Amino acid sequence: MEVILSSPRGFCAGVVRAVEVVEICLEKFGPPVYVKHQIVHNPHVVNDLELKGAITVETVEEVPPGSTVVFSAHGSPPEDFEKAKMRGLRVIDAVCPLVTRVHNEAKKYHEEGKKVLLVGHEGHQEVQGTMGQVEMTLVDDAAGSQLPEWPDNVEVAVLTQTTLSVGDTAEAIKAIKERYSGAVVRNDICYATTNRQEAVTKMAALVDMVLVIGAQNSSNCNRLREVAEAHGVPSYLINGPEEIDQRWLTGKVKVGITSGASTPEVLVEQVIEALAPEKVTLLNGADEDVSFTLPRELR
Numbered sequence: 001m002e003v004i005l006s007s008p009r010g011f012c013a014g015v016v017r018a019v020e021v022v023e024i025c026l027e028k029f030g031p032p033v034y035v036k037h038q039i040v041h042n043p044h045v046v047n048d049l050e051l052k053g054a055i056t057v058e059t060v061e062e063v064p065p066g067s068t069v070v071f072s073a074h075g076s077p078p079e080d081f082e083k084a085k086m087r088g089l090r091v092i093d094a095v096c097p098l099v100t101r102v103h104n105e106a107k108k109y110h111e112e113g114k115k116v117l118l119v120g121h122e123g124h125q126e127v128q129g130t131m132g133q134v135e136m137t138l139v140d141d142a143a144g145s146q147l148p149e150w151p152d153n154v155e156v157a158v159l160t161q162t163t164l165s166v167g168d169t170a171e172a173i174k175a176i177k178e179r180y181s182g183a184v185v186r187n188d189i190c191y192a193t194t195n196r197q198e199a200v201t202k203m204a205a206l207v208d209m210v211l212v213i214g215a216q217n218s219s220n221c222n223r224l225r226e227v228a229e230a231h232g233v234p235s236y237l238i239n240g241p242e243e244i245d246q247r248w249l250t251g252k253v254k255v256g257i258t259s260g261a262s263t264p265e266v267l268v269e270q271v272i273e274a275l276a277p278e279k280v281t282l283l284n285g286a287d288e289d290v291s292f293t294l295p296r297e298l299r
Ligand code: SF4
Pocket: 012, 013, 014, 015, 073, 096, 097, 098, 099, 162, 163, 190, 191, 192, 193, 220, 261
């Protein structure tokens, strides 16, 4: 069997920064450091930080007064900052700057008097944080999903979650433009999501099966699996080698591997080791040289 490795894959700049933020906080302020929501959607990363003294909670109310809390990379609604202030918490916000950009766009369009539509997945942490910024309406990225019935002269601005499927989002935006032709559209799918989906599309044409390494609750990992499957290749999302089902491998000569923006490379290495291929081929892909500065409080 040959393994074909997609590139780029794995950690994006926002995830690298968020993990570094927790590590620096542990060093600077000492454990425990509380983290509101999984710092990034990967249990391996979360467990690693918890072993060093991080404590993951889901709500600000769970953080003892006076403690240090890191807000996750997905972004948080303003009310969480308010609650933290009331509890006297030291907040370090590890939100990805590309998510902050979406928040700022939302505020700008709202101030301009536009109706804001957010294309995204209900319940996702990033969507909760963005929806909290200003009044806006969520539209699922499934094309044809129901749009609000606003008068034709209403000015509309369209934002998107950063980790959506590039193809599905294009369809959703097309449907919105058909209904609100004057809508201002900001496609906010980030560089890491776009590059990983482009790379998996290229890889899917060469392989019999795709393994996406990452967590079930990771939006960008799920989209990678869907993109590969949309190209007619059986595709499975697994956390690591222990989840490989040997039946999937029957008759497979070329197995493609990729990983989401929150997946550490060590898990990819472990999966390759478990497959024990005769050959590993690395595909060329987009170069990524993105990095973000740390939050002001830690610089
Ligand atoms: S996936 Fe994109 S938006 Fe999310 S943390 Fe990474 S770079 Fe930022």
